[in-house]
Amino acid sequence: MLWGALPYMVIVFCITATIWRYVTNPFSWTSKSSEMLEKRLLRWGSLLFHIGIFAVICGHIAGLLVPIEFYHWIGLSDEAYHMGAVFGGLPAGIIAFAGLVILLVRRYTARRVRATSSVGDWLALAMLIIVIVTGILATSANAVNHSGFDYRTTINPWLRGLLVFQPDPALMQTVPMNFKVHILLTFVLYCVFPFTRLVHMLSMPLGYLRRSYVLYRRRDGAIYPNQNQEQQKERAM
Template structure:
């Protein structure tokens, strides 16, 4: 098996298995670590703006990807959405919400890295996942000019290949061959995105599972670290 087939035929299942099983084990065994670890008590500067931009952008991107990639191609055509219309919607939505998420994420990253009070109380996983998400967003946005080039050439083939590959993973008959002719930047973005799911259970992102109703009945949170700082 070559690297391409492993990354796009096996790795998705490794990432999804760790995502689901790891999340379940963490909730079962470490419920008091199941929290967002908010740093609002340490500093409120730029937090509301940055958090709102980031969360609105990421949530919109997630559901946009889910609808755009998991909806069967034939259903779009039945609804009267042409391939080029589909591609232009993806380009505009990705540009707008990706930019929002990147702007908010950059503000959060600067706050996490350079606000001394927040930086010294942050876990390594906090800094890693925020940095990884920013790189994923930047690579995702860098696919936009490539997609525009495809659209200008009247070629929706890459978009269709990406959707068919995602659906092949979901339907448990992976077809990495679908991505062989896809531009490298899309492949890198896919790898970065899959890795987000792989590391998800080991980070603060697990609090996503609790939104929005789980917060109402959540247990108390320990917000004071036991570590000693000098």
């Protein structure tokens, strides 16, 4: 149930709920920027989180979707891979976590931001923090204990089997509990995803690349902030 049926149930629910929101309430599809309410903490928190989470996602793709045979084929030893995963993945997770903590503190301490926060805003932050913390703890414990567990031989083929509709739940039997908890909490995050501001990650504002410039004018008709010579002559006449 957990490692065979549940992943597909979560995926179907997440996709269906996301499409339903986009179709029925497209104007809610936004990141709900609160930059005008508070900028200093937002700048640092958002920057750290996005840099960290981008590196985390890239690390997950490399570790969970790329078969272990590929790394052996390019001559990368298991020791070198795990060293790179620990010294690359852990800092990325910590950076993302630090950014989320700053954003959480900002949302609580900035009065105007707190007043405009919804339940979904708090839930999204809480779930992201929990998922990242469990991932950091699982990776750290595996590195410190030298358990010899290699997710490329268990979680990796299990996930790839799900993607090709050939699930093998037996691969998850030997996976340490901390990794299982991390994965299950990720499922919860996917279920929360369609109802929060996190949906904005699915949108790419490609229209801005071909959109005409927006010209801001003063009440007297002049382009702000500078006026070209022709406009000055016309006004003079």
